[in-house]
Amino acid sequence: MADDLKLFRTWSSAYGLRIVWALKLKGIEFDTIFEDLADKSPLLLQYNPVHKKIPVLVHNGKPVCESLVILEYIDETWNEAYPLLPKDPFKKAEVRFWTKFNEEKLLPSIKKASLGHGREKEEARALTPEYLKHAEEQLEGKKFFGGEKIGYLDLVFGWMAYLINVLEEVDGTTLINRERYPLLTKWMEIFYEIPVFKESWPDRDMLITKFQNYVWT
Ligand SMILES: N[C@@H](CCC(=O)N[C@@H](CS)C(=O)NCC(=O)O)C(=O)O
Structure with a gap:
């Protein structure tokens, strides 16, 4: 069945x-x-x-x-079809570490740096470059966070591929300096163009309206 x-x-x-x-x-x-x-x-x-x-x-x-x-x-x-997590325990631990880093550091920091207010926003803007540098280093010598193919970590970081430029437009600032983080920039471009993901991208104008009216909770 x-x-x-x-x-x-x-x-x-x-x-x-x-x-x-x-x-x-x-x-x-x-x-x-x-x-x-x-x-x-x-x-x-x-x-x-x-x-x-x-x-x-x-x-x-x-x-x-x-x-x-x-x-x-x-x-x-469904492990046989396109495995996402590495089998090796150390590599798996690394993926989980950087996943936690995304959830607890990078994503909240960029959210506060773009949609936050006052001192909280300033503090987040000061911290974000360091977090981005860590993310950039994870791509050294690799096309994807997962290596030659998309892996679990690419899906975790995938929000950046469609939200960074929307948040930049809403906030009127640059969140990611494309020259300073070339690997991350390239990765965002490639991720956005993956054929099976194409139909999943939310409408950009609707996203802009959503974040323009964003109420921090
Ligand atoms: N840690 C959760 C976060 C999910 C989450 O924050 N979902 C939001 C939408 S982006 C939600 O359902 N919010 C409803 C609410 O807070 O009442 C996960 O990874 O699934």
């Missing part, structure tokens, strides 16, 4: 898109349920009663929550 796979996400969330990219790379069919976070569906609240957030992947009726947990679930369940 074919797997029943439903992905609850929003049109713009980078956390949700990670899951779309993983499923597309692996060639797995799935249905998408677009949520309105201002009016969450009873099903979303039922499947993720703890955080009440998207994404949620429901596999044959069983919900899996939290994007990084979902990515690992997908990779373990």
